[in-house]
Amino acid sequence: MSIALHPIENIPLIEAGDDLGAILIAALEGGDHPPRDGDIVVLCQKIVSKAEGRSVKISDVEPSPLAIQVAASADNKDPRIAELVLRNSTRIVMMKHGHMIVETGPGWVCANAGIDASNTGDDDIALLLPEDPDASAARLAESLSRHFGVAIATIISDTWGRPWRVGLVDFAIGVAGINPLRDLRGGVDMDGRELHHTVNADADAITAAAGLLMGKDAGIPAVLVRGYSAPGGDGSGADLIRDLDTDLFR
């Protein structure tokens, strides 16, 4: 069984209050790949955050002494952005040379609490991550599935760096309609031996793949993934967050 990734074209620039479900439906109906049962739509968080009005006026932010200190330790980091990162952090995982790797939302660990001040179309606007990407994903999956009369799953992605590795990759922060994990324990490997430890983060792999077509310069904020044979069951993006007590790096 093959997997295909198709960019979803003709999605306009999104603004606060836009009905993302309706916009996706229009783009999919106008596209070459009418949705089929089992398709997955991956959307970048930016358009979800924009539609949900998750923007903050940077000029309204009063930086704390800590934020000023952190920003000063970096080359051109805006202390007001540092302040927004601190306000949106539940834990500081690593803070060094102005880098702020923090825990945010339900437990995501990423740089700058996922706050985007580079690509929001307005120099004075910072964009926060969606409040509840799993709920946003569920709403979108529901509208798409209802409209097209087939089961369509959704994933909301964000673009993060990784420890030890160069370069950014897209990760799943909101998931609806599929189980983000493929549990192979109890199955057998290619030599017929039983597997004991293997749980694959399929939703992250699907999201990374979609990211190949969503390179920030491509203007493609959503991708249709076809042919993924879901392990069945449902789940959420939160299932991909490691518990603190099993995490060696937090």
Add this chain to the structure above:
Amino acid sequence: MSIALHPIENIPLIEAGDDLGAILIAALEGGDHPPRDGDIVVLCQKIVSKAEGRSVKISDVEPSPLAIQVAASADNKDPRIAELVLRNSTRIVMMKHGHMIVETGPGWVCANAGIDASNTGDDDIALLLPEDPDASAARLAESLSRHFGVAIATIISDTWGRPWRVGLVDFAIGVAGINPLRDLRGGVDMDGRELHHTVNADADAITAAAGLLMGKDAGIPAVLVRGYSAPGGDGSGADLIRDLDTDLFR
């Protein structure tokens, strides 16, 4: 432009000394997707390591006091495997509760130095990572490209856990024929603003995607990736390894 992932079927169990290039050529010729210019073949490290005879007889390994100590701190970890991990490590990144997250090879950071004792087809055999996956990838890309008369890139993958996240994902450890990084700096985002910090680890994303078809129980050790528009230029898997001095977590 869409991307397609096709499993490469009918690859036999690989043994030491096998000509992996010839085996891949036969599988591709017998398959539904004859290679085209620009295709990427992703192979799991296991078949590369097996073909290159990277196996160690576990019963020949004499565990050191440290290995015995480490194994004792875990539930059923074989001290001889712990010893092999130590012998194949260039740095201990995290060692806790029997977990061994180490630096190995040219600088990969992964659990147990990537040593595979679960899926080698023999209870007394542990499989080490390929000695030089970039060289292995280059040899395979060369044979495939020469035989089919088109440019075929290759990626050798391994399956690793991630800090902060649940579940395993495939990463690129050997790359030939593409640039593993897509440098977007200087480009513009969807709002027409210049990008400053974005370098995407495309080879890791391609590899994660291929992993969706290589779930350990699927018996699919290789995947053909079609439609990826390479950023041009060449590179190696080593390009994906973060330098120690820019790494906040090593």
